[in-house]
Amino acid sequence: MDAYKLCVEGVTRIYRDGERSLEVLQPIDLTVASGEFVTVIGPSGCGKSTLFNIIAGVDEPSSGSIAIDGDASSSRAGKTGYMLQQPLLLPWRTVEENIMLGLDVRRVPRKQAQQEAHELLKRFGLAEFAHHYPATLSGGMKQRVALLRTVLFNRTFLLLDEPFGALDALTRLSLQMWLLDLWQSFHASVLFITHDVREAILLSDRIYVLSARPARVLRVVDVELPRPRQPEFLALEQAVRLEQELVALLMKEQQL
Amino acid sequence: MKLRWIANYGPAFVLTVTLLVLWELYVRSGQISATVLPTPTSIVLALANNWDVISVQTLQTLVETVLGLAAATLVGLLLAILLDVSPAMRRAVYPLLVTSQTIPIIALAPLVLIWFGYDLGPKVLVVALYCFFPIAVACADGLLGTDPDLERLMRSMRASRWQILQLVRLPGAMPAFFSGLRIAATYSMTGAIFAEYVGAYQGLGIYMENSANAHAVVLVFAAILVTAALSLLLFGLVSVIERIALPWYQGAQVRAFGDAGMRRMG
Numbered sequence: 388m389d390a391y392k393l394c395v396e397g398v399t400r401i402y403r404d405g406e407r408s409l410e411v412l413q414p415i416d417l418t419v420a421s422g423e424f425v426t427v428i429g430p431s432g433c434g435k436s437t438l439f440n441i442i443a444g445v446d447e448p449s450s451g452s453i454a455i456d457g458d459a460s461s462s463r464a465g466k467t468g469y470m471l472q473q474p475l476l477l478p479w480r481t482v483e484e485n486i487m488l489g490l491d492v493r494r495v496p497r498k499q500a501q502q503e504a505h506e507l508l509k510r511f512g513l514a515e516f517a518h519h520y521p522a523t524l525s526g527g528m529k530q531r532v533a534l535l536r537t538v539l540f541n542r543t544f545l546l547l548d549e550p551f552g553a554l555d556a557l558t559r560l561s562l563q564m565w566l567l568d569l570w571q572s573f574h575a576s577v578l579f580i581t582h583d584v585r586e587a588i589l590l591s592d593r594i595y596v597l598s599a600r601p602a603r604v605l606r607v608v609d610v611e612l613p614r615p616r617q618p619e620f621l622a623l624e625q626a627v628r629l630e631q632e633l634v635a636l637l638m639k640e641q642q643l
Numbered sequence: 644m645k646l647r648w649i650a651n652y653g654p655a656f657v658l659t660v661t662l663l664v665l666w667e668l669y670v671r672s673g674q675i676s677a678t679v680l681p682t683p684t685s686i687v688l689a690l691a692n693n694w695d696v697i698s699v700q701t702l703q704t705l706v707e708t709v710l711g712l713a714a715a716t717l718v719g720l721l722l723a724i725l726l727d728v729s730p731a732m733r734r735a736v737y738p739l740l741v742t743s744q745t746i747p748i749i750a751l752a753p754l755v756l757i758w759f760g761y762d763l764g765p766k767v768l769v770v771a772l773y774c775f776f777p778i779a780v781a782c783a784d785g786l787l788g789t790d791p792d793l794e795r796l797m798r799s800m801r802a803s804r805w806q807i808l809q810l811v812r813l814p815g816a817m818p819a820f821f822s823g824l825r826i827a828a829t830y831s832m833t834g835a836i837f838a839e840y841v842g843a844y845q846g847l848g849i850y851m852e853n854s855a856n857a858h859a860v861v862l863v864f865a866a867i868l869v870t871a872a873l874s875l876l877l878f879g880l881v882s883v884i885e886r887i888a889l890p891w892y893q894g895a896q897v898r899a900f901g902d903a904g905m906r907r908m909g
Contacts, residue, residue: 443799465801475793479814479891491810492802520891540800 391457392544392576393419393442398451400437411437413603414451417595419544419576426579426587428633429597430640435580438602439548442578443469455544465493468541472549474533476521482532483508483517489540507535511569527558531565542573548580560618563589567616584633588626589616596633599640606636681861690865697850701869704847707763707835708877711770715827718771719778720820724808726779727786744776748834752841766838766846773834774827781823785816818892821885828877832870 395417402409411434419425429435440446442453444463452459455466468489476485483504490500508514513531521529530550537545550566551559563586570577581587587594588610596606608629612620620626663683669675670682677685690697722740726733752769759765789812797807839848847866854862885892 440795443795444801445795445798462801464799467799469796469799471792471796473790473792475790475796477793477811477814479817479889488810489800492797492800492806522891546799 390421391418392421392423392455393417393578394454394457394459395438395442396452396454398438398441398448398453400434400441400446401449410601412441412448413601415597415602415604417604419578421576422574423593424570424577424579424591425593425595426581426591427595427597428581428584428587428637429602430599430637431582433597433600433640434602435597436548439469439546439578439580443467443546445469466541466544468537468545470533470537470545470547470550472552474521474526474529476529476532476536478521481518481520482513482524485521485532486536486539488536492540503539507539510572511535511565525558527554527562530554530562534562534566534569538569538573538575542575545570545575545577545579547577549582550579551586552581552583559586564618566590571615582637584630584637585621587633588612588629589618589621594633596636605640608633678858678860681864685861686864686868689861690868693862693865697847697865697869700845700847700850700866701873703843703845704832704835704839704870705873707766707838707846708770708831708873710763711767711834712774712828712831712877714767714771715774715831716778716824719775719823719827720782722775722779723782723786723816723820724813726783727808727812733783740776740779743772748773748837752837755838756842761842761844766835766843769838770831770834773837774831777826778820778823781826782816782820785819786812788819789815817889821881821889825878825881825885828881829874831877832874836870 395415397414397416398412399410399414400412402411415438417425417427417438427435427438437446441448442455442463444466453463455463477488480488483501486504486507487495487500490503495503505514505517508517511531513528513535516524516528516532521532524532534547534550537547547566551562554562567590569575579587579590591610594608594610595604596608597603598605610629612623612626621630667682667684670677670680681689722736726736748769751772755765755769759768786808793811793815794807797811802810835846836848836851839846840852843849847870851863851866854860854866
């Protein structure tokens with residue numbers, strides 16, 4: 388069991404508002420092995436983000452258990468690197484200071500935090516932007532900074548909620564490759580949300596397909612493409628077949 | 644840079660000068676007695692001739708204003724944070740806060756005088772009472788405007804409430820805080836003059852009242868001139884502090900340069 392970075396068992400979430408109740412998650416089982424890249428894909432509004440909030444410790448499940456590193460009892464907050472769709476950079480902090488945010492929360496001494504941030508920026512090619520304010524950066528660059536902030540807070544387990552959803556196709560592709568590079572150099576475990584089937588296939592080891600709300604797991608598929616991944620792999624026969632299969636599955640779930 | 648200045652401040656300058664010249668000509672043409680409405684030149688002249696007296700009054704009023712504004716800033720900030728602590732606190736305190744602003748300061752000033760006397764303290768108190776509200780409200784709104792996603796992010800990092808306030812919400816509320824402070828700074832001087840009007844040993848307020856009673860209209864205008872100049876100076880000072888404190892905040896630049904600045908940046 389301890390090989391699992393994350394183990395979600397029978398997690399449900401029901402929101403209650405007086406008389407009315409809204410069931411968002413039906414019992415969901417999901418695992419992420421150590422060093423694995425797992426993607427959750429599903430129609431928009433299906434409850435993927437709710438699942439992530441629960442895993443990140445920002446929300447609590449109505450029932451079921453979540454274990455991170457085999458520990459299901461203590462608080463999950465602080466144990467994941469959570470990144471949302473928006474970069475959420477603080478406009479008054481420079482790139483370097485933004486990356487240090489998580490270390491400030493942990494009360495890491497300033498000098499040490501600065502050094503760690505500096506090394507990370509250098510390693511992933513953003514050193515020249517260290518002292519820029521976010522307002523001067525492009526969308527793709529902001530998302531890179533947000534990703535580095537996430538990694539600097541927790542490089543072992545990343546929860547990425549549609550991080551590239553708002554980017555244009557080319558920027559998105561370059562960030563996808565950048566993320567794979569980052570993932571491999573840190574041997575991180577990643578749980579990734581998207582509704583882009585091709586993105587899921589290009590990045591993941593395993594894909595969970597969720598149904599429309601209330602979300603349940605429709606299918607789990609392994610992606611048998613070689614590593615390191617290249618964008619061309621999407622044209623391989625097995626990738627194309629998988630893509631068609633998943634799109635067909637999701638189309639059935641898509642409500643009008 | 645010089646051209647920019649002319650483009651930005653030129654129209655206001657031209658309009659002001661034109662109005663002053665019209666005023667001067669109107670009075671000089673004998674349409675109205677110069678003792679009732681003195682000419683701009685005679686006001687400046689009176690200010691220069693009485694500077695030894697007026698400067699002492701000005702210093703007194705300025706000290707009251709600056710101390711009062713500082714107190715208002717402190718109280719406003721603390722109140723905003725207090726309102727932010729819990730929704731229940733907000734619901735309890737906010738209506739009280741708004742109600743406090745419906746009490747006319749002109750009625751309150753004599754009471755403060757009766758309760759606390761003629762010293763510096765009560766004047767500072769009136770200025771603070773007059774000024775804390777815009778600061779508190781603007782800052783509280785700024786705190787409320789925090790992106791809920793940012794709070795989620797911070798909570799996923801296991802940040803405490805205090806850390807979220809300190810690292811995310813307060814810095815994010817600073818532009819709003821400065822808007823409030825700028826408003827407060829603009830009429831802080833008026834608050835001090837109010838307080839002096841109802842009774843003081845010295846200050847521009849009591850000087851204006853005494854001058855008016857002596858029908859020395861020109862001296863009233865001289866004191867008004869000083870008040871306006873200092874109020875503008877305070878406003879400018881707050882803008883300068885804002886630009887130094889919030890180098891990332893471009894909105895400050897847009898406002899300080901006016902419309903022309905906005906077009907250039909857009």
